[in-house]
Amino acid sequence: MAMTMAGEQLLAAPQEKVWAALNDTDVLKACIPGCETLDRLSATEFTAVATNKIGPVKARFKGKVHLTDLDPPNGYKISGEGDGGIAGFAKGGAVVVLTPKDGGTLLTYNVEAQIGGKLAQLGQRLINGVAKKLADDFFVKFAAAVK
C-alpha cells in the first residue's frame, strides 16, 4: 500500500535551467524540506540527512539518493531510502518529467513512497497530507531558485 502522489508545476524558467537546478546539490539541499546535508558521491549518487515530522513522529532520516533513467534535459527518476532510526524508515522515488510550456517549463512528477515502523504505525493516515505539504514546500522554494 504505497503512497502515490502526482502533480505538476509550471516554472517560469527555460527547461535547461530547470534541468541544471535539478542536478545542483546546493539548489536541491536548499529546497528539500528539512535537508541538513546533501553530499554528492558520484554523478548519480548522493548521501542525505533530513529531518521531518510525520504526525507525532519526528525523525532524522539518513540515506542514499540515486538518480536513474537520466534523460537530459527531459527528466530523471530520483529515488532514495532513508533510515529514521527507531522511528522506522521511508523509501520511495519520483519520476520527474520536464516539458517546455508557455515560455517556461512544466515539471510533472509521480511519487511513490513507503513508510515503515513507528512512522507507519502512527502516521499512515497523515502521510498523504504530509507528502503533499513537503512537495508544495519543495516547489515553492524550487520555483524561486530557478526564477
Add this chain to the structure above:
Amino acid sequence: MSATGIGAAVRRKEDLRFITGKGQYTDDISRPGETRAVFLRSPHAHAKIKRVDTKAAAAMPGVIAVLTGADLAQDKIGNLICGWMIHSKDGSPMKMAPHPAIAANKVCCVGDQVAVVIAETLAEGKDAAEKIKVDYEVLPAVVDAAKAQSAPAIHESAPKNTIYQWHLGDAKAVDAAIKSAKHVTRLDIVNNRLVPNAMEPRVAIAEYDSGTDNLTLWNTTQNPHVARLVISAFVGMAPEHKLRVIAPDVGGGFGSKIFIYPEEVVCLWAARLVGRPVKWTSDRSEAFVADAHGRDHITHAEMAFGEGGKITAIKVKTIANLGAYMSTFSSSVPTYLYATLLSGQYDIPAIYCEVDAVYTNTAPVDAYRGAGRPEATFVVERLVEVGAREEGMDPAELRRKNFIKTFPHQTPVIMNYDAGDYGASLKKALDLADVKGFDKRKRESERAGKLRGLGYSSYIEACGIAPSQAVGSLGCGVGLWESAEVRVNPTGSVEVLTGSHSHGQGHETTFAQLVSERLSIPIENVSVVHGDTDKVQFGMGTYGSRSGAVGMSAVVKALDKVEAKAKKVAAYMMEAAEGDIVFKDGKFTVAGTDKSVAWGDVTLNAYIAHKFAGSQLEPGLKEGAFYDPTNFTFPAGCHICEVEIDPETGNTEIVGWTAVDDFGTVVNPMIVEGQVHGGVAQGIGQALLESAIYNAEGQLVSGSFMDYTMPRAENLPSLKVDTTMTKCPSNPLGIKGCGEAGAIAAPAAVVNAITDAIGSEDLAMPATPPAVWAAIRKAAKMQKAA
C-alpha cells in the same frame, strides 16, 4: 444470605486503593539500583538480519549493555513455546517455529525485538537505541491469512506457512445432512483482528540476588506460576525454586497477560548479566505491536435445515491467523476453544469443522476475552439469524425450536452440557427488550428517515477451564485445576491464598464473601492473597472465566478441611465427641445441648494448644486444597440488540441492549453486572469500531488510538442486565462464570441487528459508518438490477 455473603452486592474492597491512587501496579515498583530496558524493534514485517552493529550505542552515555539475539543464543536462553499441542488431520504435530526472545537471524513481524539497551535511565536507553545500526535484507511479507498458504514460507519448519490442518466432527454425516437438507444457509465471515489494549500496559522488573542466586520477576501477568514454570522449565532461565514471580495489582488483561512474552525473559537474563535490576515498561505504541492480538479468522460456514426450521448440520471451514510466532496458548484458541462450541444452544445432530492455522508477518494472535468462543458464537448466531430470515421464520421462534431442552446433553463436538434453560433466558430477554413493541418503534424510525433493526445472540460458552485430564487428552501441556490455602489466625481472622489472579475481577471481595458466609465472620476479617509464587504454592491463574467456578471451589474444599479441624479443637474444648459438634452461625455447638464455643475461641485454642496434647491433635489451623473440575461450566444467555441507522451517513446507534445471562450462582451481582457491562462494551467495540489493520507490506496502520477506535461511552447504550439461573451441577457453589459472556454474545447481536435494519447480509465487522453506508448502497443497487 448474609449482608456480606454469597449473593450480596458487596462494594469492592479493592476499589478504595484503586480509586485513591494507592494501587501497586508493576510500574509503581522501583528497585534500588534499577536500570531501564529499551527494545529496538523491527520496522520491517519480514527481513533477514544481516548485521547488528551495537558499538556506537554501547558508547553512549548511561549505557550499561547492548544485547542482541546472538548474545541470547550464546547464553543458551531457550525459545518461547506454545503449550498446547495440536495434531493435524494426518496425525502430524503442529509446526512450532523457533521463537527467540530477541530475533537473531530474521525478523518476522513489525515490532519483533532486534536488540535491547540496558541503560541508567529511560531517556539514555532510547537515545542509545537510536544508535544501533541494523542491516536488513527486506523480504516479501504476507499478512492476509487467506494468502498465507500460497506465500513463501516465513519459517523453514512450516511449509506453506501452515501450522496445522485440524478437524473435529463427522464430515460424512454433515455432508449427507447438507445434501438432504430442505434449505442450506451459507455465509462467508471475517472475524476481525483486535488489539487487547488493557488499560495498564505490560511491565517487567527483574532482579538477581547473587548472594542467594535467586531471581525475582515483577510482572503484569494473569498467571504468575505458569510464567515461572515456562521461564524455568522451557526457557531455562533458572530452576523453578530459584525464580520468584510476583504479579501485583494488574490493570486489565483480557487474555493478553496470560502469555509468556519475550520482554520478561530478556529482563531476567539481562538482570543477571548486568548485576542490577532491569525494568521495562511498554509504552502504548509498543503495546500495539508487541502484545498478542485476538481473533482474526476467515470462515466459510453452512447450516442445514430440515422441515420446520430444524437445524440438521453445521459445516465450518476456518483459516486462523496466528501471526509470526505461536504464542503461549495460541494453538488451542481456534481449535478446542472454538469448534467445540459450534453446537451453540441447539440440538444439532451433525457438526464438522476444519481449521487451518497459518503463520503471517503480523503480531502473534492468542486468547482475547472469550478466546475462540466469540468466534464460534458469531458463526452459529449469524447462521441461525440468516437462516431464519431466508426461511421466513421469526428468529426467536427458530431458536426456540432448536434449543436443547434436556440435560445432560452430549454435543457432536466433545462438550457435555450439564445444565441450562435457554428458553427461559430468551423469554426474559424478549420481555425486557419489549420485542412486541419493535414494529411500532420501527415505523417511528421510518417516519424519521431512519432504519431500525433487531438482532439476537443466544450464546453459549465453555468456562470454568478446565478438567485437567480432559484438556490433557486434547493436547494441553498443563493441568487446569486451582489451589487454595486457608490460613486462620489465632484471633480468628483469615487469609485466603489463591492461585487465581485478580486483574480487575474483584477477587478480594468475592472470595472474602465466600469465607464470610461460610465462617460467619465479618468480611473485613478476611484478606485474599494472590499473585506471588513465594506466598501461594502453585496456581493456574485467571482466564476462561475460571476464578469463581474453579478457584472458589478450591477455597470451598480448603474451608471444609478447616471446619473439620476446628470441630476437633472444639470437641476437646467442650470435652465432647467430635461427631457431636455442629458448626452453625459462627458457633460450635454440642448437638442437643446449649454448650457452645465461638469461632474466635476455637481458633485461639487451635494455636495455644492447651486443651489437647500433641499426641492427640496437631496445633494450628491452616488447610490447603486443590480442586480439579469434573466438567467445563456452560454459561449461556440471550442478548438482544436494537439499532437505529441513519441511511444517509451509515451511522449506527445502539438504542437498546438487553442481556439475560445464566451464570449459575451469582456471588456478587454488582460485580457480575460490571463484568457484563465490560464484556458487552468490548463486543460492541469489535462489532462497530475496532480493527487491527496491516497494509500489504505488513505495517500496522491502525497502530494508535488515533486510528484504532476503542469504544467510548457515547457508543454504548444504557444496558438492561438481568439473569436467569440454573445451578452448575459440577462444582460445590453452582457457579458457571461471567467474565467473557458479554464479549462472546455482543458481536453477533450487533451485526444481526444492523443486517436486519439494512436488509443485507453483506456486511463485515467493524460495521463502521462507511461500511454500513456502502452495504446499504450495494444492496439498493443489487435490488435495482434484480
